[in-house]
Amino acid sequence: MSVPFTLRSGGPGSWALRLAAGAVLVYLMFWIPTQASNGVIDTCITALTLMAAAMALNLLLGYTGQISIGHSAFFGIGAYTTGILVSKYGWSPFQTLAVAFVVAFVVGALVSLPALRIKGVYLALVTLSLGLVFPQLIKAPKMEWLTGGARGLDKTGFKFTKKNPTYEIFGWNPWGNLRGENVKPFLYWIAMIIVIIVYVVCRGVVKSRAGRSLIAIRDNETAAAVMGVNLAVTKGLAFGLSAALCSLPGCLSAIRTGNVTPDSTNLTVLGAITFLIVMVVGGAGSLWGPIIGSALYVFVTDRTGDWSDKEAIPAVLRPFFGWSHTPPGSGIFAVVLIALMFVAPFGIVGMWHRVIGRFVKVVPRPAGTGTIDAPATAPAEA
Amino acid sequence: MSLLRAHGLTAGYGPVTVLNGIDLEVNEGEIVVILGANGAGKTTTMRAVSGTIPRSGAVEFDGHDISRTSPDAIVRHGVAQVPQGRGTFPELSVEDNLRAGAITRRDGAGAVAADLQRWFEQFPRLAERRSQRAGSLSGGEQQMLAIARALMSRPKLLLCDEPSLGLAPLITKELFEVIERLNREEGLSVLLVEQNANLAMHMASRVYLLETGRIVASGSAAELSADDTIRKAYLGF
Amino acid sequence: MELFLQRLADGLSQGSVYALMALGLVIIYRGTGHLNFAQGEMALFCTYVVYQCGEWGIPIGLALPIGMIVGFALGAVTEVALIRPVAKKSPFAVFIVTLGLFQFLNWLDGAIWRDQPLPNSGVGSVQQQFPSLFPSKDTDFITIFGADIKLQSVGVFVLVLALTGVLFLLFNKTKLGLAMNAVASNAESAKLVGIRTNMVLMVSWGIATAIGALGGVVFAGINHNVNLTLMFTVFIYGSAAATLGGFDSPGGAVLGGLIIGVIENMAAGYADEWVGQQLKVGVAFVVIVVVLLVKPSGLFGTAKVERV
Numbered sequence: 001m002s003v004p005f006t007l008r009s010g011g012p013g014s015w016a017l018r019l020a021a022g023a024v025l026v027y028l029m030f031w032i033p034t035q036a037s038n039g040v041i042d043t044c045i046t047a048l049t050l051m052a053a054a055m056a057l058n059l060l061l062g063y064t065g066q067i068s069i070g071h072s073a074f075f076g077i078g079a080y081t082t083g084i085l086v087s088k089y090g091w092s093p094f095q096t097l098a099v100a101f102v103v104a105f106v107v108g109a110l111v112s113l114p115a116l117r118i119k120g121v122y123l124a125l126v127t128l129s130l131g132l133v134f135p136q137l138i139k140a141p142k143m144e145w146l147t148g149g150a151r152g153l154d155k156t157g158f159k160f161t162k163k164n165p166t167y168e169i170f171g172w173n174p175w176g177n178l179r180g181e182n183v184k185p186f187l188y189w190i191a192m193i194i195v196i197i198v199y200v201v202c203r204g205v206v207k208s209r210a211g212r213s214l215i216a217i218r219d220n221e222t223a224a225a226v227m228g229v230n231l232a233v234t235k236g237l238a239f240g241l242s243a244a245l246c247s248l249p250g251c252l253s254a255i256r257t258g259n260v261t262p263d264s265t266n267l268t269v270l271g272a273i274t275f276l277i278v279m280v281v282g283g284a285g286s287l288w289g290p291i292i293g294s295a296l297y298v299f300v301t302d303r304t305g306d307w308s309d310k311e312a313i314p315a316v317l318r319p320f321f322g323w324s325h326t327p328p329g330s331g332i333f334a335v336v337l338i339a340l341m342f343v344a345p346f347g348i349v350g351m352w353h354r355v356i357g358r359f360v361k362v363v364p365r366p367a368g369t370g371t372i373d374a375p376a377t378a379p380a381e382a
Numbered sequence: 383m384s385l386l387r388a389h390g391l392t393a394g395y396g397p398v399t400v401l402n403g404i405d406l407e408v409n410e411g412e413i414v415v416i417l418g419a420n421g422a423g424k425t426t427t428m429r430a431v432s433g434t435i436p437r438s439g440a441v442e443f444d445g446h447d448i449s450r451t452s453p454d455a456i457v458r459h460g461v462a463q464v465p466q467g468r469g470t471f472p473e474l475s476v477e478d479n480l481r482a483g484a485i486t487r488r489d490g491a492g493a494v495a496a497d498l499q500r501w502f503e504q505f506p507r508l509a510e511r512r513s514q515r516a517g518s519l520s521g522g523e524q525q526m527l528a529i530a531r532a533l534m535s536r537p538k539l540l541l542c543d544e545p546s547l548g549l550a551p552l553i554t555k556e557l558f559e560v561i562e563r564l565n566r567e568e569g570l571s572v573l574l575v576e577q578n579a580n581l582a583m584h585m586a587s588r589v590y591l592l593e594t595g596r597i598v599a600s601g602s603a604a605e606l607s608a609d610d611t612i613r614k615a616y617l618g619f
Numbered sequence: 620m621e622l623f624l625q626r627l628a629d630g631l632s633q634g635s636v637y638a639l640m641a642l643g644l645v646i647i648y649r650g651t652g653h654l655n656f657a658q659g660e661m662a663l664f665c666t667y668v669v670y671q672c673g674e675w676g677i678p679i680g681l682a683l684p685i686g687m688i689v690g691f692a693l694g695a696v697t698e699v700a701l702i703r704p705v706a707k708k709s710p711f712a713v714f715i716v717t718l719g720l721f722q723f724l725n726w727l728d729g730a731i732w733r734d735q736p737l738p739n740s741g742v743g744s745v746q747q748q749f750p751s752l753f754p755s756k757d758t759d760f761i762t763i764f765g766a767d768i769k770l771q772s773v774g775v776f777v778l779v780l781a782l783t784g785v786l787f788l789l790f791n792k793t794k795l796g797l798a799m800n801a802v803a804s805n806a807e808s809a810k811l812v813g814i815r816t817n818m819v820l821m822v823s824w825g826i827a828t829a830i831g832a833l834g835g836v837v838f839a840g841i842n843h844n845v846n847l848t849l850m851f852t853v854f855i856y857g858s859a860a861a862t863l864g865g866f867d868s869p870g871g872a873v874l875g876g877l878i879i880g881v882i883e884n885m886a887a888g889y890a891d892e893w894v895g896q897q898l899k900v901g902v903a904f905v906v907i908v909v910v911l912l913v914k915p916s917g918l919f920g921t922a923k924v925e926r927v
Contacts, residue, residue: 453810454810454813454814454816457810457811457812457813469807469811470805471801471805472805473800473803474801474804481797482798482800482809485794485801485812485814531812535812
């Protein structure tokens with residue numbers, strides 16, 4: 001197959017592209033909290049929350065092929081760990097992140113024990129019931145002293161007081177005002193840091209030897225076992241890590257809103273399904289898939305959020321959505337999801353690879369060598 | 383008169399072509415045997431005729447073009463296949479397996495029941511196990527069940543894919559006798575794939591020799607065994 | 620004793636709903652090996668249709684068949700248009716499509732009928748409560764051994780038994796049932812005996828969804844209203860029932876549903892402090908995990924089923 005351009009992975013061309021993309025991302029990263037309106041920042045925090053959760057799920061589903069429709073439970077573990085420690089024991093929210101990580105890791109590893117024997121849609125069933133049980137567990141009378149029952153917990157975020165210092169760099173202040181007047185940029189940065197942590201961990205795992213074991217498990221479990229991959233340990237770690245990472249955006253949600261209730265969307269099964277859907281739409285099994293899917297999802301739901309009011313719908317679209325009593329965001333995404341399964345099972349990222357493959361040939365660097373003059377191999381299909 | 387006629391039949395699995403444009407004919411009342419070594423394309427030929435794999439080329443049955451017809455519709459035209467490895471319904475009882483064989487028939491429950499009775503008489507061992515699950519039968523019994531099931535649809539042509547596979551010689555002999563008798567008494571046309579040349583040659587009206595997806599020789603059983611080169615190279619006796 | 624009988628009756632009538640859900644799941648699973656995650660939401664859509672019929676003044680005796688016919692059509696169309704094309708690609712794609720359908724139908728119900736329990740006089744509902752198939756007033760009960768058993772519970776239970784009988788006849792005495800059994804057992808061979816497997820799968824999905832619709836209507840009747848989250852727990856209980864009974868056994872599904880309904884009510888009743896109304900759904904979770912670990916084929920399923 002002849003293509004107009006050839007790009008060597010690790011060559012100068014690819015580095016130039018990476019730098020350019022990185023520069024745009026960093027610019028955006030700083031533009032949002034300093035220039036955008038509070039509303040936009042808020043929407044971005046929502047998107048970042050979803051990104052972290054979807055990436056965590058992707059580590060499990062995209063790379064080991066284990067289906068979970070119960071990650072809302074791990075999200076909830078994060079939210080409630082932070083909520084309980086902050087509101088009942090007066091911890092600083094930052095400290096609770098580490099605790100939530102450990103708790104969710106342990107619970108995730110425990111869930112993975114049955115997952116060793118239960119596969120595919122049956123695992124989906126188990127995790128789905130886990131996701132349904134979690135909010136009920138929170139509401140159970142025996143748990144009320146700890147979780148606050150159906151009412152939930154409040155005062156779970158930061159206490160912003162007049163005494164807080166401001167951190168300005170020569171008058172430039174991208175972090176917002178911590179005296180309680182303008183805290184959105186501050187929350188934005190917490191969200192951003194969590195997303196970066198989750199991304200770095202996922203990338204580290206995926207590109208490592210361990211990551212190759214995960215992919216081997218996904219593609220052929222028996223063969224992986226024969227090649228010396230310890231199934232039980234690898235799957236357990238993957239499940240635990242995925243759960244632990246998913247708890248971090250949960251903590252964030254408690255910090256951000258200052259309260260936790262068992263019925264908020266991301267803690268219920270609908271949340272778990274949303275994580276799954278945005279991940280698959282973006283592209284399961286690719287690092288950027290969940291990020292793109294989440295951004296798109298939040299963009300669509302945000303833009304159409306007030307469409308239950310007919311007047312808010314742009315006139316061109318009014319005949320199509322005017323009849324709806326609820327915002328069409330989740331419906332649109334469901335349709336996109338189903339349509340993607342027909343044309344591009346690997347989501348938007350997979351589709352992108354296919355389109356770009358017609359124009360640019362990416363020559364991967366041969367494994368184990370630093371040189372680029374080795375014989376070119378066919379580009380790996382996503 | 384020709385019942386089945388294939389011309390330039392080509393088929394394979396995914397990118398691999400196994401059959402390279404073979405011509406094949408089965409006349410009414412004939413037993414036609416396809417011989418060939420492992421991997422020659424015998425089973426592929428059967429699947430291509432019954433429509434279970436994608437194929438190209440012309441296939442005509444009883445005056446109908448069936449080259450684009452789905453497998454279930456081909457059965458309704460009157461071609462019944464006994465697939466390799468028997469392909470019975472293991473969870474269903476022997477009787478239900480036979481009833482499933484007659485599912486395409488439109489001539490009423492009475493006629494079906496009569497046929498059921500008839501095959502139970504023909505294969506008494508199936509009658510003894512009529513309410514047992516098919517999965518619990520022995521290999522030979524399952525093979526008989528598969529053949530009886532195929533016959534329940536009252537086919538004009540019976541496709542048999544290596545019926546002797548995995549069977550004791552005595553049972554194979556018994557099986558072939560049944561097929562021969564059906565051919566003689568009912569005029570059933572049969573297209574049979576075999577590795578066991580010695581056995582199949584006896585009852586064959588005509589024989590095709592298949593090698594790597596091509597027909598390398600054809601003719602009556604007597605003609606082929608008379609040819610020394612063919613006999614030594616392919617028939618092994 | 621009275622309390623026990625009452626709880627048993629409640630358990631059996633709720634279990635009947637789970638049995639209906641499980642039956643739908645099993646009928647689809649037998650044919651294709653797919654678990655339809657949208658089963659509950661498909662049933663919910665039909666339940667809303669029945670509500671709407673009630674708003675238009677159609678009596679429940681007529682509205683129920685309408686809802687079931689809508690269910691049959693919905694199931695059949697789903698199989699042909701959505702499931703069959705992606706089934707060739709991968710089981711994962713089918714899973715995602717059923718999940719997408721779940722989300723889509725849940726949104727669609729809300730979009731058409733708003734996200735609040737119906738009937739609701741606030742949005743102009745004519746009906747006082749969701750139409751019940753059986754007498755459901757507080758005074759409608761019979762007394763057995765001193766226990767007051769609601770007529771509704773009896774009716775629902777009898778209905779499910781009758782349906783089970785009809786399905787038994789369908790599976791064992793008709794050509795369609797034979798074809799369904801044959802496809803479930805060996806789809807390749809089913810084609811080779813001339814069974815239109817595509818048609819069988821389409822009809823299976825149709826029947827399964829129609830049964831689900833019946834379950835939704837019955838449950839909404841017990842619940843007095845229909846709302847967007849009505850079927851979440853019913854689906855998971857139904858799945859637990861199918862797991863318990865064996866995913867390829869319709870009889871097992873019914874029995875599994877009844878068992879789970881009874882366990883659930885007994886657990887909520889007798890271990891009130893620990894299980895209570897909140898943690899009832901934990902019963903489903905425990906049953907699913909334990910059965911899949913100990914006996915993956917369920918009580919009545921065949922072991923050939925590969926759990927992948």
